[in-house]
Amino acid sequence: MNNKYVILVSPRDNEAQLVQEYGYKTILLRKEISFDEIFDVDVPVEMDLNNEEAVLEKCLQLADQLDIISVFTMNEYRIPLASKISEELKLQYQLPYEASLRCRNKKMARQKLNEAGVGKVQYRLVNSQSDLEAELQDIDFPLIVKPSNDSGSKNVYLCKDKVEVSTALQNIVQSKKNIVGQSIDTDILIEEFLDGPEYSIESVTVNGQTTVLGITKKLVTPYPLSIEVGHDFPANLNADEEREIRSLVEQSLAVLGVDFTVTHSEVKLTKKGPRIVEVNARPGGDEIPHLVRAVTGIDLKALAFLVTLGRGIDSLTLSSSTVPSASIRFLLANQEGKLSFDEQFQSPEIKEQKWYAKNGQVVKRTESNFxxxxxxxxxxxxxxxxxTKVTSLEKGLAISIKNPLEI
Known part of the structure; x- marks a missing residue:
């Protein structure tokens, strides 16, 4: 193993193992490091990651002692911090900090795209009920109301009138912090409802050149909840639809200043054409990388690391065993209660299966991707x-949730 180091900023997946497989040593930055993690990395550093100034100072100290060649994370909440560290260390291949902020904050992305005239979407920003009356002038219902910088479809509301918008605002302003303790942007985003099927576009940008690696069809519950219940890869689009979506994403990434990163862009295909919902400067979640690798042989997570070294798809070892299509379906709780399912349910068609809850456990109603x-x-x-296969299998998987009053 060489003596070059990679800083891992609060990794959420297998970042440490991935980096080590490429022969590099690892520095782990995390608020709390488990006993096992201490032995999984070379340099464990436990500190408050929300204290950006202290984190940057520590990284500069480490850079004086160690040969740091990359800062890497696939943690949505920590991507701007990783970009900031990269800038401070003057690393050559990095997602620009300003671009990382635009990808993290839907308000900033929408402002930039509208200014450039790319897939324009009507929107307003409000931070109190007193702003509401004026801001809702000349904008048509229904409207989507959502936080600027949260994730996981949390606190996203479809509103049909001013009363529903007011209620949505009330709910959102109660959330002062996200799940990692960062402040929620006080500007709440109100934008036109983009009616149409939803897709995600998996891409990589190196030296300002974007390559679209594939398009995923997203299955989402009807509003007001907007929970992702499944993905199909590749999406079954006609040539014109695919061309329009690819063009929009390529233009949007250029406008946002994205470079040296893998992106997961969410798009609605409306009657006016495709429109950006959001852009994420990381591989998609919800096992989308699994689906992409099964079909294309491309490991999005490995690619996400390699681009921080200035390398692209050509440096990947592609999986030689691929399939024509791959799908995932998520299981939801339609109410709070005691969960019951057949633990013996199996099929040779199922390539991977995971339960987040145990049989007999009391679960709450599914209201977000979390x-x-x-x-x-x-x-x-x-x-x-x-x-086709997954739809058939869903019918055979019986899930019941008994209301607590019935238990």
Whole structure:
């Protein structure tokens, strides 16, 4: 192993193992480091990551002692911090800090895209009820109301009138911090409802050149909840739709200043054409990298690390075993209560299956991507697509939730 180091900023996946497999040593930055993690990395550093000044000072100290070549994270909340550290250390290949902020904050992204005339979307910013009457002039209902810088579809509301907008604002302003203790932007985003099917675009940008690696069809619950219940890869689009979506994403990433990163952009295909919902400067979550690798052979997570070294797809070892399509379906709780499912439910078609809750456990109603019950993944073949197979399997998986009053 060489003596070059990679800083890992509060990793959420297998970042440490991935970096080590490429022969680099690891520095872990995390608020609290578990006993096992201490032995999994070379330099464990426990500190408050919300204290940006202290983190930057510590990283500069480490850079005086060690040969640091990359700062890497796939943690949505920590991407701007990783970019800031990269800038402070003057690393050559980095996602620009300003671009990381635009990708993290939906308000900033919408402002930049509208200024450039790329997929314009009507929007307003409010931070109190007193702003509401004036800001809702000349904008048509229904409207989407959401925090500027939260994630996981948390506190996203479809509102049909001013009363519903007011209620949504009331709920959002009560959330002062996100799950990692960062302040929620006081500007709340109100924008036109983008009506149409939803897709995510998995891309990589190196030296300002974006390559679209594939388009995923997203299955989402009807509003007001907007929970992602499944993904199909690749999406079944006609040539014109695919071309329009690719063009929009490429233009949007350029306008936002994105570089040296893998991105996961969410798009609605409306009657006016495709429109950006949000852009994330990381690989997609919800096992989308699994689906992409199964079909294309491309490991998005490995690629996300390699671009921090200035390397692109050509440096990847592609998986030689691929399938025509892959799908994932998430399992939701339609009410609060005691969960019951068949633990023996199996099928040779299921390639991966995971439960987040145990049989007999009392679960709350699924209201965001953070409180789903589990998932399973299916591959397609030449005869049947993965979406066809997964729909059939769903019918055989019986889940019941007894209301607490019935237990």
């Amino acid at each position: 409180d789903r019950l589990g998932y399973f993944i299916v591959y397609g073949d030449e005869q049947n697509s993965s979406s």
